[in-house]
Amino acid sequence: MPLDADALLRSLDDRADEMVALTQALVRIPSVNPPGAFYRDCAELIGARLAKRGFAIDYQRAEGAPGDSDAYPRWNVIARREGARPGPCVHFNGHIDVVEAGDGWSLDPWGGEVRDGRVYGRGTCDMKGGIAASIVAVEALIDSGAELPGALEISGTADEESGGYGGVAWLAERGYFSKPRVDHVIIPEPLNVDRVCIGHRGVWWAEIETKGRIAHGSMPFLGDSAVRHMGAVLERFEHELYPALAAKHTAMPVAPDGARQSTMNINSIHGGQAEPKEGLPSPVVADSVRAVIDRRFLVEETLEDVKGEVRGLLERLARDRPGFRYALRDLFEVAPVMIDRDAPVAREAAAAIERVLKKPAQFICSPGTYDQKHVDRIGKLRDCIAYGPGILDLAHQPDEYVAIDDLVASSKVMALAAGKLLGAL
């Protein structure tokens, strides 16, 4: 029997309550990262549910990954259902971890309360609502009784909020996100229901240390102040680096607009004597100051260029400024990713958005990274997007919610796109 798209869409309208109930059930498991709690519970909730639809369930603990311990094991679940005949595999990947609730909530962050057409709670938006919508979308496809070629996969993975090393990265290293096992990946992160996210900017975190020489604070000329040297670095940032970053243009459709360029945040500066808990400080010249920078870059830039810009600035200071000594240490790096708008998964998601929402899809890139980086770099699988319900700005905020209408609309888009990618439509 061929897939009837209209009947599929109607059946998803009828499943709104199921999406709400599944979102609530997931939100009521406080899988907070750090430390990475209750992953097994979340994984089993997903696995037990999909087993009933004929999925083979595979639980994988990322042993040896950062953060994995017997107290906080990094459990992942991968569910796979083979279709009627060979064909491509469509994979939905959601991270099961959430950030801490934090302060400022007007309702229970772990309650999953429904109010005014919204489900509230930590992770409703980022991204347990997206996981629920993708699961129900896939169930509706299966329940349609249509012949589905290929295979469907759904994974719930750990640690996205802390880099994904105990989740998608670990699985990708073991072949879970590569051909021939998987062909198309949709990550239902909260990027708004009418937007297809085709990639993200790159990241370079580094620590810059300026070095000085300790001396008595009443005779600073006998020492050499690392704080003043860091001040010189900051001045060069203001007058040279920031204007240069603002002048870079990109073809990446990064949203929001402010991130449609290179950016750099000075994450922290620590130096000199630690502030005393009580009493007065003692007079010393600072012998070391460390700044952590968070540089986000574009597909038009290479990591070497990005590092070279900062190193060049420091080298010029070392040449021009008496006594200037520094160290530059890499902390973390991620390459930028952007796939074509007409890549199969992006094209089909956009077509489905147009059909369901009756307006053209918007293509965007994310200002920050998410697990697509591992699918791309480790899995070598390009055909991956982020698409899901929820408003990006609400992620990690108090009173986070997902709108029930968005759950339903996104599930329709995901079901249609998957049906098309499998060749059932």
Ligand SMILES: [Zn+2]
């Ligand atoms: Zn997320």
